[in-house]
Amino acid sequence: xxxxxxxxxxxxxxxxxxxxxxxxxxxxxxxxxxxxxxxxxxxxxxxxxxxxxxxxxxxxxxxxxxxxxxxxxxxxxxxxxxxxxxxxxxxxxxxxxxxxxxxxxxxxxxx
Numbered sequence: 001x002x003x004x005x006x007x008x009x010x011x012x013x014x015x016x017x018x019x020x021x022x023x024x025x026x027x028x029x030x031x032x033x034x035x036x037x038x039x040x041x042x043x044x045x046x047x048x049x050x051x052x053x054x055x056x057x058x059x060x061x062x063x064x065x066x067x068x069x070x071x072x073x074x075x076x077x078x079x080x081x082x083x084x085x086x087x088x089x090x091x092x093x094x095x096x097x098x099x100x101x102x103x104x105x106x107x108x109x110x111x
Contacts, residue, residue, distance in 0.1 A: 006065035009072065013040035017047050017054035024049035033059070033071070 004010060013034045020026030031047065034040040037056060044054025061069040092107070102108065 004063040004069070006063055008063045009060055010063070010069075012059055012061045012069065012071075013037045014057040014059050014071075015040040015043040015054055016057055017044060018049050021049055028055070033061070033069075 013036065015031040015034060016028045017031060018024045018026050019029050031043050031054065032040075034043065037058075040056045041053075044056065046053060048054040060072045062072055063069050097105070097107070
């Protein structure tokens with residue numbers, strides 16, 4: 001597979017199958033996203049409802065500077081570590097742990 005540059009947009013192929021392999025009434029699930037159509041076809045061969053071949057969805061993806069490719073239009077959840085810490089601290093306070101429980105968990109005791 002060629003090396004991709006950050007910000008580069010390229011075509012990839014999502015291999016998709018139905019969750020319900022008996023009747024096909026379930027939601028679609030992505031088995032994987034592949035650089036070539038041939039690899040995607042191989043991944044879904046016989047993997048869908050009653051042994052049929054799954055679907056291939058051509059999609060556009062963008063390479064990030066961290067080397068991870070994201071589908072264009074995909075929602076990527078990000079959260080600041082400080083927000084996570086604050087939310088965890090509120091939950092911990094609501095848990096009403098005793099000083100002994102806090103000690104066992106390696107947390108500071110309340111003053």
